[in-house]
Amino acid sequence: xxxxxxxxxxxxxxxxxxxxxxxxxxxxxxxxxxxxxxxxxxxxxxxxxxxxxxxxxxxxxxxxxxxxxxxxxxxxxxxxxxxxxxxxxxxxxxxxxxxxxxxxxxxxxxxxxxxxxxxxxxxxxxxxxxxxxxxxxxxxxxxxxxxxxxxxxxxxxxxxxxxxxxxxxxxxxxxxxxxxxxxxxxxxxxxxxxxxxxxxxxxxxxxxxxxxxxxxxxxxxxxxxxxxxxxxxxxxxxxxxxxxxxxxxxxxxxxxxxxxxxxxxxxxxxxxxxxxxxxxxxxxxxxxxxxxxxxxxxxxxxxxxxxxxxxxxxxxxxxxxxxxxxxxxxxxxxxxxxxxxxxxxxxxxxxxxxxxxxxxxxxxxxxxxxxxxxxxxxxxxxxxxxxxxxxxxxxxxxxxxxxxxxxxxxxxxxxx
Ligand code: HAM
Numbered sequence: 237x238x239x240x241x242x243x244x245x246x247x248x249x250x251x252x253x254x255x256x257x258x259x260x261x262x263x264x265x266x267x268x269x270x271x272x273x274x275x276x277x278x279x280x281x282x283x284x285x286x287x288x289x290x291x292x293x294x295x296x297x298x299x300x301x302x303x304x305x306x307x308x309x310x311x312x313x314x315x316x317x318x319x320x321x322x323x324x325x326x327x328x329x330x331x332x333x334x335x336x337x338x339x340x341x342x343x344x345x346x347x348x349x350x351x352x353x354x355x356x357x358x359x360x361x362x363x364x365x366x367x368x369x370x371x372x373x374x375x376x377x378x379x380x381x382x383x384x385x386x387x388x389x390x391x392x393x394x395x396x397x398x399x400x401x402x403x404x405x406x407x408x409x410x411x412x413x414x415x416x417x418x419x420x421x422x423x424x425x426x427x428x429x430x431x432x433x434x435x436x437x438x439x440x441x442x443x444x445x446x447x448x449x450x451x452x453x454x455x456x457x458x459x460x461x462x463x464x465x466x467x468x469x470x471x472x473x474x475x476x477x478x479x480x481x482x483x484x485x486x487x488x489x490x491x492x493x494x495x496x497x498x499x500x501x502x503x504x505x506x507x508x509x510x511x512x513x514x515x516x517x518x519x520x521x522x523x524x525x526x527x528x529x530x531x532x533x534x535x536x537x538x539x540x541x542x543x544x545x546x547x548x549x550x551x552x553x554x555x556x557x558x559x560x561x562x563x564x565x566x567x568x569x570x571x572x573x574x575x576x577x578x579x580x581x582x583x584x585x586x587x588x589x590x591x592x593x594x595x596x597x598x599x600x601x602x603x604x605x606x607x608x609x610x611x612x613x614x615x616x617x618x619x620x621x622x623x624x625x626x627x628x629x630x631x632x633x634x635x636x637x638x639x640x641x642x643x644x645x646x647x648x649x650x651x652x
Contacts (some may be wrong), residue, residue, distance in 0.1 A: 239470060243359070244353060245350075245351070245353040245359025245360065246358070246360045247358055247360070247545075251558065252558060253479075254558065255557070255558055255559065256547075256548045256552060257548065259391065259551070260269065260364075260544055260547055260548070260551070262523075263312070263387060264342070264344060264387060266390070267383060267386050268342040268366070268383070270338070270386070271379065271383045271386075273340040273342045273366060273368075273383070274340065274341050275341065275342055275343065275344075276326060276327075276341040276342070276343050277327070277343060277558060278316075278326045278343065280315055280345070280348075281313050281314070281315060282312070282321070282322050283311065283312065283313065284302070284304050284312040284313060284314040285312070286314075286322065286530070287314055287316070288304060289530060290320070290321035290324065290325075290498060290526060290530055291317070291318065291497060291498065292438070292496065292497025293505070294434070294437035294438035294441065295438075295441070295495055295496060295497055297318070301349040301351055301480070302348075302349070302350065303315040303317075303348045304608070315348040316348065317348060317349045318365075319343050319347065319363055319365035319541060320365065320367060320496075320523065320539060320541070321530070323341060323343055323367050324367070324527055324529060324530055324532070324537070325541070327339055327527075327532070328441060328530060328531060328532035328533075329371060330367075332528055333369055333532055333533055333535045333640065334528060337370060338368065338369065338370035338371055339367075339370060340367070340368045340369075341366075342364065342365060342366045343362070343363075343364075344362070344363070344544075345362065346361070346362050347360070347362070347363050348360055349360055351363075352513075354513070354514065355512050355513075355514060355549070356512065356513075356515075356543070357514045358545055360463070361543055361545050362543075362544040363541040363542060363543060363544065363619065364387070364541065364544060366380060366383060366384070366418050366490075366520075366540055366541075367537060367538075367539035368537065368538050368539060369536070369537040370536065370537075371536065371538075372476040372524065373471075373474075374471045374472075374475040374478060374502075375474070375478055376538060377471075377475045377478075377522060378427055378478035378479055378481075379542060380538050381398065381479060381484060381504065381540075382482045382484065383519055384506065384542065385484050387542070388517070388518075388542075391547065391550075391551060392551075392554070393508065393517075393550055395508065395509055395552075396506050396508055397487060397507045397508075398485065398486045398487065398504060398505075398506055399487050399489045399492055399505045399507060400475075400479075400486040400487065400488055400489070400492070400502070400503075400504045401460070401488065401489050401490060401491075401492040401493075401503045401504070402464065402468060402471070402501050402502055402503070403499050403502075403521070404460055404463065404464055404465070404468050404501065405468050405499060405500050406500070406523070406525070407467075408463050408464050408465035411463050413439060413464035415458040415463065416439050416440070416442075416458055417435065419458055420435055420442060420453070420455050420457070423453045426449055427453065428445065428447040428449060428450050430447075431445050431447070431450050437612050438497065440493050441493070442454065443457070443492075444493055444494075455491070457491070459490040459491075460490060461488075468501055471501055471502070472502070474601055480526050486504075492505065498523040498525065499521040500521075500524045500525060500552065501521075501522045501524065502521050502522040502538060503520075504540070505519045505520075506518040506519075508546070510549075511549060511550065516543070516545060516546075517542055517546045517550070518540050518541065518542040519540060519613075520538070520540025520541060521539075522536065522564070523536075523537050523539075524537065531537035558610065559610070560610025560611045560612065561589040561590055561609060561611050562588050562589045562590070562612050563583060563589070563591070563611065563612070563613050563614070563615055564590075564592070564602075564606035564609060564611035564614045564615070565579065565580055565591070565614075565617065566590050566597075566599065566603065566605075566614050566615065566616045567591040567592065567593070567595075567602070567617055568598070568599055568602065568618030569596050569617075569618045571593065571622050572617035572618055572621065573590065575617060575621075575642070576592065576594075577643075578646050579615065579617070579627070582646050591609055591611060593605060599616065599618075603630075606632060611632055612632055612633070613629055613630065613632060614629070614630040614632060615628075615629055615645070616629075616630065625641065626639045626642060627639070627642055627645060
């Protein structure tokens with residue numbers, strides 16, 4: 237029988253990598269708190285219609301990447317491929333978007349996309365997702381991007397590139413779309429079959445195609461910037477000014493459209509070196525029509541998501557040592573086991589981290605174990621200690637040893 241392994245694209249996060257995940261999650265919560273964004277935790281499973289309506293029928297995600305199935309009562313269910321649609325649904329369902337009220341939230345958790353796995357691309361991956369609803373102006377866009385930068389900087393990441401674009405709005409985008417379609421029609425036979433199909437359904441998706449032939453055609457195509465209405469133009473220039481006040485350098489990419497259909501106006505990505513082809517650590521933008529498209533009150537919104545596996549890849553370039561226990565109990569004889577049980581229980585009850593192997597062993601082997609675990613201190617317990625009612629404590633950093641009365645560890649007298 238073949239051995240059972242994890243599903244392709246689904247990865248175990250092993251204890252050695254947990255320090256990176258902990259650091260990322262702690263910093264995410266800390267930075268979100270500093271910006272007054274509250275945590276929300278929507279479920280992993282949603283109705284399929286939420287994503288087809290929210291993300292767009294003619295996107296790669298909805299067309300070919302979703303894990304969709306019928307549950308036992310015949311309902312069509314999807315494992316969320318991203319967080320924005322679910323967070324928005326939850327906000328509408330629980331009346332968190334009442335008129336005039338801003339809602340600022342973040343969420344951490346797994347997402348699922350049936351993509352071809354490669355470095356930095358998995359089928360189950362994790363995101364930090366941040367959303368701000370209720371404010372149509374450019375300064376909240378700057379706040380959200382500022383939050384993202386604070387977060388990435390708090391992890392020590394440097395050499396990040398913010399790629400920025402505006403996608404216009406329902407007033408100005410139709411004229412751009414028309415100009416793009418006319419241009420692409422003139423090059424129709426040179427587009428890849430996927431793009432020829434995309435042109436019918438959603439011509440902006442052609443801008444996203446990675447095929448070199450299509451890229452070359454796109455690079456001479458009309459630019460959205462030449463079609464913006466006055467409010468979109470002002471929004472974008474105020475945003476770029478606000479970003480320079482925050483000392484965040486941005487690079488305009490007039491062909492950045494992103495892979496989700498809900499975006500209006502601001503769209504952005506943050507790219508980092510050292511990740512290979514999957515170099516986007518974060519992506520986001522404004523989605524002023526999404527809340528109403530999902531049946532909620534007409535409410536603007538902006539947000540982003542960071543791919544946490546990609547952050548782990550970047551952080552792992554510098555070694556983070558797994559934090560060891562404060563105490564390692566070295567049990568050196570059978571007679572010391574009962575006393576060790578008492579001491580471990582008492583130390584743990586007093587809030588100390590204690591590791592132990594219950595099989596008695598030689599001092600040499602036990603010190604080796606403590607060293608491997610990065611324990612700070614070793615508490616040695618053998619026949620001599622039991623008879624003399626003391627324990628020997630070794631500081632692993634200095635190698636210094638001292639004898640202390642047993643009572644100081646069993647909680648009876650001046651417990652440590
Ligand atoms: P997205 O660009 O599809 O946007 O994903 C955001 C980030 O998630 C990417 O930049 C990448 O770091 C990570 N990511 C995406 N797919 C994978 C994958 N297969 N494996 C590993 N990492 C991946 C969104 O999801 C939007 N919901 C962002 C947003 C929030 N827009 C507004 N609010």
